[in-house]
Amino acid sequence: MKKLLFILLFLFLQVEMVSMAKVVETTHPYSYDILKQDIAKIHHTYKKIEVKSIGKTHFGRTIYGIKLGEGKQNIVLIGAHHGREWMTSMLLMKKLEGYAKAYQHQTNFGSFSTDILNDVSIWFIPMLNPDGVTIQQNTLDKFPQDHQKYLLAMNEGLENFERWKANGLGVDLNRQYPADWKALNHQPDSPSYQFYKGKKPLEAKEVKVLTQFIREINPVIAVAYHSSGEEVFWNYYNGKHLHRDKQIAKKVSKLTGYKLGKPPKHATGGGFTDWFITHYHRPALTIEISPLVGETSPPLSVFETEWERNKYVGLTLAEEAKNFKKPK
């Protein structure tokens, strides 16, 4: 009898250990398929998580939103507006897993308490542009055959797609938001692997569903993660909340060791944070991870450093959101 109990206890512990095993692996490029698996595993393992499809891309891939916490207020962290920036998806998924685990066990995450998640929830949108990520990872066979030729043309005939930034239709998602969109450069004037702003704002489905979702959840602070450059951009217009927003950006700059981006003399516009700041008059940050790498994805070798620099950003901004007074 005693022996049987020991065996049962042993088996139970094994099952516990498997279910507690680390989900997010950072040794391979982060693909849309891996993202889907990891979301399912994390959803299965941890409580107080809500998984939602916020919409679909032009090629039918799901754009996921994952909420962690029970707070009525919330903040939002968005990754991979751009195909070649899938490391930001990896970073956000690892953050989600780490926070979820600590929150469930009511332990600290590093030196930070996760109690804040009782007051402020965090929405993760780890991969806004799964079509672009799939193209960038050279898995074109996951697209209809007639479209593959078109993708090749938009990539100027190059068979390696590692520089791909746009969505599946060759539209640059961070040049699609209704914030001084008209003033944006008109070059290139047709779909391309990068920089094409589209015929009008919000024509990309990804951007349309994101703006609708933002209206729904009404976040206090929004962050768009990009690569590369190790820089925090926080300012868009000469509005009345410059001082407030700069204080928040400074905290993130201190935490990450990234430099504060200089406000551009002439607004470039069209980006997510440009839109969020002008539309809601609340803080939004564009955080560029990784040392500069040019027109490609950052190498996996930089991930650990970038993780260490960014792992507390979500909890820190949740604290900021709690103290935030909504401007009139």
Ligand SMILES: [Zn+2]
């Ligand atoms: Zn980007």
